[in-house]
Amino acid sequence: MSQADHTDVQGQSKMSTKENSATAVDKSIKERVQQTKPTTTGWGSLPSTSVFRAVNFELFVKPNKLVMACGVLAFSSCVAYIAYMNLTDDNKKGTYVTLDSDGGLTVRQKTSRWN
Numbered sequence: 001m002s003q004a005d006h007t008d009v010q011g012q013s014k015m016s017t018k019e020n021s022a023t024a025v026d027k028s029i030k031e032r033v034q035q036t037k038p039t040t041t042g043w044g045s046l047p048s049t050s051v052f053r054a055v056n057f058e059l060f061v062k063p064n065k066l067v068m069a070c071g072v073l074a075f076s077s078c079v080a081y082i083a084y085m086n087l088t089d090d091n092k093k094g095t096y097v098t099l100d101s102d103g104g105l106t107v108r109q110k111t112s113r114w115n
Helices: 017-036 050-055 065-087
Strands: 095-099 105-109
Touching: none
Parallel strands: none
Antiparallel strands: 095 105
């Protein structure tokens, strides 16, 4: 077909109904693709189940500085408490307290059964 077949009397371009509907379908497909593009990157953009999202919620939520600070403080406190308990542990002294048959307390040296 020549260009003259696609123009009407006023010189405006006319498209057949097939070409017009194909263009409309292309536009609707492009719009759907743009709408379904993931807005997040990483794990959030992958398909997942509700259980996976519930168990691993930190992968899908926006980072929160206050919650992060509380978590760091709690973790640091636990590590500090464990370090304190290791420094002040009575088991490292090599002695222990026993109760005698007469009701008194006696401090004894730890001995190994292997010696």
